[in-house]
Amino acid sequence: MLLVVIGPLLWLFITSLKPESEMGNYPPTLLPQHPTLQNYSQAWSYYRFWRYLVNSLIVCTVTTLTTVAVGTAAGYALARSRLKHARAIMIAFLGIAVTPGIALIVPIYMLERDIGWLNSYEGLIVPYIAITIPLTVWILRNFFSRIAPEMEEQAYVDGATPLRTLWSVMVPQAAPAMFTAGVFVFNACYLEFLISLSINSAPTYRTVPVGIALFGTEYTVPYGPIFAASFIAIVPMIAIVMIFRKTLVSGLMAGAVKG
Amino acid sequence: VNKQDLETSQVPAPAASLAVPAPAGTASQPAPSSDGLAKRRARTGRALLAPAVIIVGVVLLFPIVYAVVVSFTQVSITNGRIALGARTLSNYHIVFTSSRWQHDLLFTVGYAAVSVPVEVAMALGAALLLQHIRRGRGMAVAILLIPWAIITVIVAELWEYIFDPNYGALTWLFSQIAGHPVDVVASTSGAIFAIFITDCWKNVPFLALIVLAGLLMIDFDLYEAAAVDGAGRWQTLRSITLPQLRGALSLAVIFRLLAAFGLFDIPFILTGGGPSLSTESLSLLGYTVMFQDLKFGPATAISLTTGLLVLLVCVVAVRLLRSGGTNDLGI
Numbered sequence: 001m002l003l004v005v006i007g008p009l010l011w012l013f014i015t016s017l018k019p020e021s022e023m024g025n026y027p028p029t030l031l032p033q034h035p036t037l038q039n040y041s042q043a044w045s046y047y048r049f050w051r052y053l054v055n056s057l058i059v060c061t062v063t064t065l066t067t068v069a070v071g072t073a074a075g076y077a078l079a080r081s082r083l084k085h086a087r088a089i090m091i092a093f094l095g096i097a098v099t100p101g102i103a104l105i106v107p108i109y110m111l112e113r114d115i116g117w118l119n120s121y122e123g124l125i126v127p128y129i130a131i132t133i134p135l136t137v138w139i140l141r142n143f144f145s146r147i148a149p150e151m152e153e154q155a156y157v158d159g160a161t162p163l164r165t166l167w168s169v170m171v172p173q174a175a176p177a178m179f180t181a182g183v184f185v186f187n188a189c190y191l192e193f194l195i196s197l198s199i200n201s202a203p204t205y206r207t208v209p210v211g212i213a214l215f216g217t218e219y220t221v222p223y224g225p226i227f228a229a230s231f232i233a234i235v236p237m238i239a240i241v242m243i244f245r246k247t248l249v250s251g252l253m254a255g256a257v258k259g
Numbered sequence: 260v261n262k263q264d265l266e267t268s269q270v271p272a273p274a275a276s277l278a279v280p281a282p283a284g285t286a287s288q289p290a291p292s293s294d295g296l297a298k299r300r301a302r303t304g305r306a307l308l309a310p311a312v313i314i315v316g317v318v319l320l321f322p323i324v325y326a327v328v329v330s331f332t333q334v335s336i337t338n339g340r341i342a343l344g345a346r347t348l349s350n351y352h353i354v355f356t357s358s359r360w361q362h363d364l365l366f367t368v369g370y371a372a373v374s375v376p377v378e379v380a381m382a383l384g385a386a387l388l389l390q391h392i393r394r395g396r397g398m399a400v401a402i403l404l405i406p407w408a409i410i411t412v413i414v415a416e417l418w419e420y421i422f423d424p425n426y427g428a429l430t431w432l433f434s435q436i437a438g439h440p441v442d443v444v445a446s447t448s449g450a451i452f453a454i455f456i457t458d459c460w461k462n463v464p465f466l467a468l469i470v471l472a473g474l475l476m477i478d479f480d481l482y483e484a485a486a487v488d489g490a491g492r493w494q495t496l497r498s499i500t501l502p503q504l505r506g507a508l509s510l511a512v513i514f515r516l517l518a519a520f521g522l523f524d525i526p527f528i529l530t531g532g533g534p535s536l537s538t539e540s541l542s543l544l545g546y547t548v549m550f551q552d553l554k555f556g557p558a559t560a561i562s563l564t565t566g567l568l569v570l571l572v573c574v575v576a577v578r579l580l581r582s583g584g585t586n587d588l589g590i
Contacts, residue, residue, distance in 0.1 A: 107325050
């Protein structure tokens with residue numbers, strides 16, 4: 001079972017090391033006879049993959065930091081402040097979280113076209129923030145409502161303001177949940193394709209998935225450079241998953257059980 | 260969504276009752292009156308919530324309302340700007356009467372209806388196997404998380420290469436088995452199969468993790484009681500495991516249903532909607548009408564009806580999965 005997961009990825013890596021002459025071997029050869037890094041250098045400079053990687057990092061990092069900050073504040077408020085319409089707001093957020101990309105991209109595209117935001121970082125970051133906020137709020141609200149209120153109450157007794165309590169009592173406890181939410185948000189932005197393709201199709205602003213998807217032309221698909229770029233793109237995410245697997249999985253499981 | 264959970268709010272103990280009475284003669288901080296504190300907390304709460312609500316409202320709700328207006332309007336592009344004309348129902352009329360939209364609706368709904376139960380069943384099988392692994396489960400779980408963290412476009416490119424008619428690895432394997440050259444994605448059923456396989460590789464491992472989380476939450480005593488009663492493996496699965504897994508399985512089903520209705524990345528790369536538009540999903544159609552045909556009116560009609568359909572399916576699924584919640588199998 002695990003082999004089925006790993007196998008295709010190994011195939012991707014192996015293929016990325018094959019020179020162009022071996023790409024068309026049929027039956028396919030298991031290992032490259034003359035392993036080479038030419039696909040990597042071609043992807044990096046000829047296909048300008050570094051540009052797409054930088055764009056993705058900018059867009060995803062800004063989105064993640066903003067969303068987690070805004071989402072933590074809102075999640076705390078919904079869990080603790082006994083607001084009147086908390087339930088209605090949660091349901092509205094949930095409704096927005098399930099709206100498919102195609103329903104959002106058409107109106108967002110038309111508005112961004114009018115205000116001149118097409119092919120820009122903000123054109124992608126702003127919708128990404130809005131789309132990822134609901135899930136982040138949901139995760140953090142559930143987390144905060146499971147924390148026992150004693151420490152918080154003690155802070156109030158000691159005369160701390162609600163804002164100060166959130167910052168110095170709750171945020172340190174919520175750090176793992178915020179991290180998990182952050183990885184979820186980053187991943188969601190990193191692999192988002194439809195909105196990115198629609199809004200930032202100019203080469204200067206393409207993100208990784210759009211860049212890779214547009215390597216090919218109508219007649220040829222340069223699999224060598226595509227897989228070289230893909231390998232560079234997926235290594236950081238695989239590393240994060242492997243290093244932080246405990247935090248991520250416990251966060252995920254808590255979410256699954258709660259849901 | 261757990262209804263009860265939504266309504267539970269932590270009731271803070273009144274601050275005053277926690278304050279230790281100050282010994283006479285020492286200066287003590289007067290504890291803030293609980294009424295004042297509650298008000299202050301509500302005010303801060305609203306301030307903390309405001310950014311999230313404002314961002315989502317302005318960036319998402321406003322465009323959706325705008326799209327509703329556009330969808331009922333004659334839209335034209337003059338001097339590169341979108342111009343709204345007279346009110347009309349023609350956008351919806353054009354979409355609903357087009358056989359292409361009808362096909363895509365059928366394909367999207369059919370694909371979701373078939374792929375989601377199969378994927379969840381596969382995830383259940385994988386989770387049941389994983390449950391018994393003690394050593395190295397952490398590593399197995401991390402490996403299952405990998406496809407979730409891989410860009411869908413890359414997954415689709417990879418499987419496109421594996422299914423390539425000229426030098427794909429699976430093409431070669433299938434050709435050996437069949438005894439003649441096979442081009443998987445050239446036929447409609449083959450193209451759907453290729454999309455499904457790609458979809459499974461990307462999503463089933465994550466689903467398996469959700470189900471595994473549910474499995475590990477089941478009280479071990481229930482299994483022991485079943486063993487004492489002499490229940491067999493199959494019976495235990497049917498009367499304990501599956502009912503107890505209801506929450507996790509519902510979550511997996513809803514999560515996949517939503518994604519399946521938004522199917523875009525995989526067919527965009529793998530089949531381009533082909534052969535002859537047979538694997539075109541509603542999202543793919545919306546994208547094509549919007550960005551290739553530049554027909555903004557019909558495009559908004561397609562995108563809004565797709566959104567509405569997903570919302571409807573979501574509400575129905577939540578209802579269905581919740582209503583049968585009681586376990587009448589007994590034990």
